[in-house]
Amino acid sequence: MPDILPFLKSLISVSGLSGDETPVANLIAEKWRSLVDEVSVSRVGSLHGLKKGSAKPPCPSVMIAAHMDGIGMRVSKIVDGFLHITNVGGIDPRVLPGAEVTVHATGSNKELPSIVVMPPARFLPESAAEGVIAIQHLLVDTGLRPREVEKQVRVGDLVSFANMPFELAGNVLSGHTVDNRASVAALTVCLEELQNKMHTWDVWAVATVQEEVSYLGAYSSAFALRPQIAIVVDGGFASGPGANGWQAFPMGKGVGLCIGPNMHPFLHKRLRELADRLEIPWYLDVTPADSGTDAFAIQITAEGIPTALVELPIRYMHTPVESVALKNVERAGHLLAEFVVSLEADFVDMIVWE
Numbered sequence: 422m423p424d425i426l427p428f429l430k431s432l433i434s435v436s437g438l439s440g441d442e443t444p445v446a447n448l449i450a451e452k453w454r455s456l457v458d459e460v461s462v463s464r465v466g467s468l469h470g471l472k473k474g475s476a477k478p479p480c481p482s483v484m485i486a487a488h489m490d491g492i493g494m495r496v497s498k499i500v501d502g503f504l505h506i507t508n509v510g511g512i513d514p515r516v517l518p519g520a521e522v523t524v525h526a527t528g529s530n531k532e533l534p535s536i537v538v539m540p541p542a543r544f545l546p547e548s549a550a551e552g553v554i555a556i557q558h559l560l561v562d563t564g565l566r567p568r569e570v571e572k573q574v575r576v577g578d579l580v581s582f583a584n585m586p587f588e589l590a591g592n593v594l595s596g597h598t599v600d601n602r603a604s605v606a607a608l609t610v611c612l613e614e615l616q617n618k619m620h621t622w623d624v625w626a627v628a629t630v631q632e633e634v635s636y637l638g639a640y641s642s643a644f645a646l647r648p649q650i651a652i653v654v655d656g657g658f659a660s661g662p663g664a665n666g667w668q669a670f671p672m673g674k675g676v677g678l679c680i681g682p683n684m685h686p687f688l689h690k691r692l693r694e695l696a697d698r699l700e701i702p703w704y705l706d707v708t709p710a711d712s713g714t715d716a717f718a719i720q721i722t723a724e725g726i727p728t729a730l731v732e733l734p735i736r737y738m739h740t741p742v743e744s745v746a747l748k749n750v751e752r753a754g755h756l757l758a759e760f761v762v763s764l765e766a767d768f769v770d771m772i773v774w775e
């Protein structure tokens with residue numbers, strides 16, 4: 422099994438907020454270039470890696486997709502050298518005060534190490550001074566003098582989390598954008614495993630843009646590539662403080678296989694049989710409607726694309742300390758690779774909705 426930890430760490434050390442994925446896309450392209458036959462970028466910035474299958478053209482194709490964008494902030498106003506911010510994607514303001522961030526200053530083209538701060542309660546409107554401080558009352562301090570800030574920072578500049586990846590005891594990695602860079606790492610494990618394996622089908626590895634805000638990358642890449650089938654990997658809720666019971670799953674006990682109208686029953690069945698055969702532990706995540714992931718966008722593209730969703734349980738979702746069990750990244754990658762290998766030339770004919 423290839424060691425994916427260094428690559429995953431590098432993935433969660435860069436920014437790449439929804440709508441501005443280039444920093445992370447470059448890193449992924451560099452890694453995938455040696456693992457696929459062609460790397461290209463879609464019109465809206467998603468990354469496509471094609472690994473050709475052995476079938477005669479026209480070769481059927483499977484799209485394996487994970488979103489690469491992350492949540493963050495943008496400068497909304499500059500007052501007395503302090504930056505007001507608004508969110509990019511669904512951010513949890515409870516965890517923002519004290520966060521280390523990078524201000525991507527377009528006035529000076531510099532990355533400014535900064536912190537998110539909470540003004541003292543007495544400077545806040547009375548109604549906002551208690552409890553969680555809403556994002557509109559939080560500030561970013563760059564440490565620069567007001568005049569310097571005015572010179573370097575512009576309204577609209579991006580603010581991304583800057584905390585470095587942190588390995589917890591127990592083979593767990595914590596950091597920002599673990600949702601969904603952990604899944605990009607799983608796709609990469611799959612591509613690495615496929616280097617020494619025969620597969621009949623073409624594989625489109627896709628790192629999508631803007632999942633957190635609109636599924637733009639998933640819709641547009643599925644439409645452009647028109648794969649016969651697709652498997653999406655994304656983060657799900659791992660059980661932890663305040664997240665127990667039916668909505669969350671143990672973090673270290675395997676990958677999630679989702680079931681529900683968003684997932685094609687035949688693909689789901691294939692995946693669970695395969696996981697059993699490979700002795701990959703998995704749990705069932707019942708997804709009643711739109712899964713809220715790229716799998717939804719891909720499924721309803723064009724004439725409809727049979728899609729399945731593999732889930733990596735993640736703790737502390739949408740905070741700068743999202744955490745994932747490394748073992749699950751390898752498990753998901755291994756499952757994907759074996760799934761690709763298992764695709765027979767006539768697999769398309771077997772896909773019936775039953």
Ligand SMILES: [Zn+2]
Nearest residue numbers: 600601655656
């Ligand atoms: Zn996600």
